Amino acid sequence: MQSLSIFHASEDGLRPASDDQGPASAALLRMKALHEMELRSILKSMxxxxxxxxxxxxxxxxxxEFRQAVKEYSCALQHAxxxxxxxxLEKSPALNGYQLRALAKGMPLPQRGPKALQPFRAVAFASRALAFLRLDAYEQCLEDATAACDLEPKYLKAWIRRACALAALNRRADAEDALNEALEKACHSDLLREQVCKLLVNLHNLVNVVVKPPEKDLPVIYKDSERPKKTKTWREVVTVPVAGCDGASVQVPRHELRKFLQEDWKPTLSGAAIWAQSHQELFLVLRLPRRPKVSELRIEISPRxxxxxxxxxxxxxxxxDDFDLLINAELLxxxxPSECSWQLEQVADATDLHVTLHKEVAQMVLEGFK
Incomplete structure (x- = not known):
């Protein structure tokens, strides 16, 4: 898991958050530790x-017990x-100097994120393909073996099971193509090449086979597009205090908590709100004195x-004279204005005004508001 760095915005600039920087910084540090522990626990359980x-x-x-094997491999793929x-949900960090030099030399970097699961999924698909082959379900075997070959082209067992399924379906030309492709991509020793060549010879001498119907009551396998989506527990909303702005807090979806903690939220120079920015947008959160109707607000956004x-x-x-001033800020x-927006968000017993300002020219600046 990635490590987070939390900074406290003070008059002297940004400093690493600590217990000495106030209760908001201490709360952020505790939240960081609990959040990272929760992420590790969820991932380890899966x-x-x-x-x-x-x-x-x-x-x-x-x-x-081939039917049971199909069910177990399907559950393994679902957990994967x-x-x-x-x-x-995890954003890849920027490459450091060592990694950039390794890429320049053509050295492969260790995979991370979803790509790191490709070897496991390839083995699970190939194993389930073998179980389907034992149940004479050749179409299902072919589908799983093909998925394993696409995930890990160097996995020889997947190519062989793909060729077996094609041969069992009397598609010998396609089976020969699969074995020839295995010779190019998955045979890295003379012994493996010799074994595949023997399979090609046997395939040439093979007569038409009687295709058996698949056994009855095969386990139902749902594709990713058909599988019902589960409600993810980490998509809850979390209240996060803002360091350097006493009493201020914002509501953040749990799956965006890492991104929020990595951002630099600061109080405006007028002290009326807190703000942060991305490469293309400025975000502002303003705590309102009461919960108003939308018609009671007047927000005017000009280019500056x-x-x-x-x-x-x-x-x-x-x-x-009938309106109270909430914020009057010059933009740097x-x-x-046509692409900017605002909305009201209820936070416990209070109400926040969220304003999103789209930059004319995408750029990062040291300060966004005067």
Missing amino acids: EENAVRRKTQGNMAMEKG GDMMDFLE HLLGFLRKPGMTSVTE VAVK
Whole structure:
């Protein structure tokens, strides 16, 4: 898992967050530790479940319980799919100097994220293909073996099982093509090449086979597009305090918590709100004194200026005297008013105004507001 660095915005600039920087910094540090522990726990549980079901599938194959093996390998692939979904939430860090030099020399880098699961998924697909082959379900065997070959082209067993399924379907020309492709991609020793060549000779001498119908009551295998999506527990909403701004907090979806903690949220120079920025946008969160109706807010966005007003309680007219000023901020980077937006977010007993400002020219600046 990636490591997070939390910084505290103070008058002297950014400093690493610590207990000495105030309760908000200490709360962020505790949240960081708990969040990373939770991520490791979730990922470890998924990995253990995937390996356990694959092992149980191997045991079922040894006992000749091929239907049960298909079910176990399917569960292993499902857990691996959950891991891929989970790892997609992790953003790859920028390559360091050692990695860039390794790439320049043509050296492969260790895979991370969803790609790191390709070898496991290839073995699980190839194992399930063998179970289908034992059940005379040649079409299903061919589909799984092809998936294993696509994931790991150097996995010879997957090519052989693909060729077996094609031969069993009397598609000998396609089976020969599969073995020839295996010679190019998966045979890295003379012994392996010799074994594949023997299979090619046997395939040439093979007469038409009687294709058996698949055994009845095959386990139902759902494709990724057909499998019902589970509700992910890590997509909850978390309240996060903002270091350097006493009492300020924002609501963050749990799956975006890592991204939020890596961002540099700062109070505006006027102290009325907190803000952060990405390469293309400025984000502003303003705590409102009460929960208003949308019609009671007046937000004016120009290329270099942001104005926010809230109608006074009991007032119904639209004159300036009937509104309280919420924010009056000059922007140090031009924005596109037509592409900017704002919305109200309820946070416990309070209400926040979220403003998204789209930059005219994508760039990073030291300060976004005057």
